[in-house]
Structures are given as structure tokens and as C-alpha cells.
Amino acid sequence: MADMTVNLCGLRLDNPVIPASGTFGYGAEFAELYDINILGTFSFKGTTKQARFGNPTPRIAECSAGMLNSVGLQNPGIDEVCGKILPAMKKYFEKPVMANIGGFSIEEYVYCCEKISQAENVGLVELNISCPNVHGGGMSFGTSPESAARVTEAVRKVCKKPLIVKLSPNVTDIAAIAKACEDAGADGISLINTLLGMRIDIKKRRPVLANKKGGFSGDAVFPAALRMVYEVYEAVKIPVVGMGGVSGVDGVIEMMMAGAAAVEIGSANLVDPFICKKIIEALPGRMEELGIARLADIVGAAH
Amino acid sequence: MRQALFTVAENERIADGIYQMTLAGDTSAFSAPGQFVNVKLDGFYLRRPISVCDYDGNTLTLIYKVVGGGTGAMSKLARGASLDLLTGLGNGFDLSKSGDTPLIVGGGVGVPPLYRLCRDLSAQGKKPTVILGFNSEKDLFFLDEFKRIAHGVRVATADGSFGEKGFVTDVMRTVSDYSYFYACGPIPMLKAVCRTAETDGQVSLEERMGCGFGACMGCAVETAEGAKRVCKDGPVFTKEALKWQI
DSSP: OOBOOEEETTEEESSSEEEOTTSSTTSHHHHTTSOGGGSSOOEEEEEOSSOBOOSOSOOEEEETTEEEEOOOOOBOOHHHIIIIIHHHHTTTOOSOEEEEEOOSSHHHHHHHHHHHTTSTTEEEEEEEOOOTTOSSSTHHHHTSHHHHHHHHHHHHHHOSSOEEEEOOSSSSOHHHHHHHHHHTTOSEEEEOOOEEEOOEETTTTEESSTTSOEEEESGGGHHHHHHHHHHHHHHOSSOEEEESSOOSHHHHHHHHHHTEEEEEEOTHHHHOTTHHHHHHHHHHHHHHHHTOSBGGGGTTTTO | OEEEEEEEEEEEEEETTEEEEEEESOOTTOOSTTOEEEEEOTTOSSOEEEEEEEEOSSEEEEEEEOOSHHHHHHHTOOTTOEEEEEEEESOOOOGGGOOSSOEEEEEGGGSHHHHHHHHHHHHTTOOOEEEEEESSGGGOOOHHHHHHHSSEEEEEETTSSSSEESOHHHHHTTOOOOSOEEEESOHHHHHHHHHHOSSOEEEEOOOOOSSSSSSSOOSEEEETTEEEETTTTOSEEETTTBTTOO
16 A cells, blocks of 8 residues: 655645645635545645735736746735635645745744744645745845845744745755755745746737736746755755646656655646646556655655 | 536637637536636647637537637637536626616627627526627627527627727617626727716626636736636626726
């Protein structure tokens, strides 16, 4: 019997499959399609202190084997998430969920992480210091080891649940930033957020996205994401959550061999809403074919 | 929402760059006119959202405009081709508000979802008047189909090559006794229709979408009740809810 369980920052997950923030809403749309309790957990849409509309539309574009988004952290704000959405989530998701938190200042990150980490059904906090779609916050914290460490340290002091810091790939040395977060108290690292990209409408001679630039994701980014997961695994001792372009069972296994203790599935959810279910169902058979008895054993196997 | 495989039964050009596709498959997820499907096409990462023109127990009619590579590939699909669709997406039109003499206003590729709406209103004994707007006669489609199910149909073309010269709103001003309105078309047209309308009404919006079922927040619109997702909370919104009504 294939053992798919993994341990993520002390939390036992039935399997390593985690829908990524921003591609799974709060899970409700998917819960109408299948029982999402089969997931390891999921990371819900990034929450900020205030409600945000996000960026102007159009904020979706396409490219070969991938897409771009410039949503800009649209969310109803921390009070609505803690007061209404999280309690309602218990009706269709019984496991501890991963709360993704965005922000524009250390004070805001601290406020939101302290508050959301006290929610009963939040099992993990994912600190998004890597959103490419907001100015004056987000990614700017994630682009230097010093600022990443500052926000991690401040949040760690108040966060009541394991703290996973989500890193941007739009940096020269992601391993150094991961190490700085570990030294500042992070319990885990997740990567990669989207790569900054753009498309131009050649008839209009203007960028496709109203915000001009956006986050590039999807199958096309997989090799870049895998390389960074591989590098970060070597740099830190804390668990690494790999993501970026994973859209099938082999991608999950590859990410784990690169060093991921668990794997987030992002854009693929938008194209095939059943993709996480399909991956979870395909895992035991693929493990058997590859001679893997215990999935946790292959973490970092490629090193 | 459902995910289902459909088989192309017909796929033919009915106007300049406009195609009508009939598909066979499971249509059980549809509950209202104005809903849409999200179409997976080989070689394209994201699905293509297409409004539903009509459906019955096991057939679906889509009318779409070729605007880029994805819809271009769709136009080349032959009879027998298999298509992966997400069906029953969006809220659709609310028929309960129509009154006895609703006005239906469509522009260009916004016309198709209004066909089923008109059919259902007529079936309820209502007397819908339809105004269809196109740039030119070569863009015109479905006039005869609407004539069979509507109380009356009027056509406006921007260049005057067919029907009345001008915009749908020019024709709207000459219709006085309508009870409610429904509209679908380009955003500038919808704004003009909302300004011109003498009654409350509903409009169906178009926006670039990521998923089409409410997960990614890619398509959003500001409303009186805050930010809404065009794909999941819409695509149909009341005139009153949209902030650009005035």
C-alpha cells in the first residue's frame, strides 16, 4: 500500500498535493465538483488587512503553455475572511487550511498573521512576500535577504501556527533569501510565486494587461521553478513547498525529488478544475511503477 | 458547473468572421439563458469562454467570433471533433423581472445569448421586442431566427447598409412602451443602453477570464455591492448594480 503522507512543519498531510493561493478561491467552487477533503490541504486566496478590488481589467493574458495575471490581491479583507469565510469553510473542508497573507508594510503583515493564525481551522500561514502585482509592498519585501528577514522575524513573534514564507523568483539569489528567512525564524519556505512577464497586443500596440506587467505561471515555468526548489533545498534545513508549472503526477514527484516536502498546484486548477483530484488518484499507481513505497522518502532524492 | 466532452455536429460560418457551432453532449448543467461554456482547445493554455445561444436535452448551440488564435482554431474544427467544455457557467438572465413587454438589445457578438432569452420569454407569453445592432450588413446574423420567436425585431447598422442607420440606442429612443430591458454587447454599447433606457434592466458583461468558474478573480467588476466576479457572480448584472449606469 503506497504511503502518500507527508509531514509539513509538524502537520501531517494525507498527501503532498496543495492547491496554490489565487487559483482555488476559498475552495467552495471546487467543493461543488468533488470532495476537497481528499487534498493534503489548500492555500486560499491571499488576504490583506483592507478589502482590495485589485488592478484594473483586463488582468489575464495567455502565452505558450502558460498565462499571466495581474489580479493584484483582490480580497474582502481580513475581517471578512476571519469573520465569515473561514467559519463557512468548515462546512466543506474539515482539515487545517493554509492561510496566505499579503501586505504592504511589516505592521500589516504582523496584524494579519497574528489574527488569522488564531483561527481554529488555519493550520499553516503562508506569508506572501512575493506578489509581483502590487506596488509598495509584496514583492519588495521578498527581493532582498535583509527585508525578507525583517518581515519574517516580526511575523514569527506573533504567528500562532507554522509560518511558511513564499518567495519570489524575480531575484538573483533565491537561496540566500530562503536562508535569511530560515535564520529569521521561518518554519518553511514555499516557492515559486509567479515570474514577472508581459504580453503586447500587436494590433493595438499596447500591453494586453491593463497593469502592463503581470505574473507568469503555468507549465512553461516548471523547469525554472524546479531549479529554484533544488537550490533552496540545499540552502535550508526547514521544509520546502515546491510550486510552479506542476500540472501532473510526474511533476509532483519531480518537485519532491528536487527537495519539496509538499507541492502546490496553481494555474493548472484554472484549466482543469479536477486536476488535483486526478493527481491524487494517480499517485499510488505511479509510486508503484517507480518503486516508491513511501512518498516522503523521495524528498530531495535527486541531490 | 459540469465538465463534459461534446462532439461537434456542425460548425459553419454564418457572417463575416462569425461561426455557428452545434455540439452534442450533456447539457444538464444549464439552468438559465445567458450562461456560458469554457472551451478547451488543443495548443492553447487557457479555455475560451463562449456564450450559449441555445440548448436542449443533448445539443448546444454556440455562436462565436474569430478574434484570435483560439477562436481561429475553433472555427476549423470539423464534424465529429471532440471538445472538452465546462458547462453551466455564470448566473444567466433573471426572467422574473421582465414584465409583459421586455426590450432585448444586442450588439454584434453579444447577440447570441439573447436568442434563448427571447425564446424563453416568448414561451412564457411575454411579448419581447428585439433590437439588433451590427456594424454592417456583412456582420448580420440570426435575424430570421429572432423574427420567428420575437414580438418584433428591428435592426440598426452603423453604416446604414441594412435596417435603420445608427446605433441600437437610436432605435431604442423610438420604442416607448417596454416594461424592462435586457442587453448584451460591447461595454460602450451597454453603457449607452443603460443611459438611454427608461426602465430597469440587466446587462451581460464580457471580460478576459482565467478560469471561468470563480476561482482566480481574473475577471472583476466594481458594483454597488462591492467587487464581483464576472464569471461567477455574473456575467449578468442589473443596471442598478453597475456603477457606470449614469
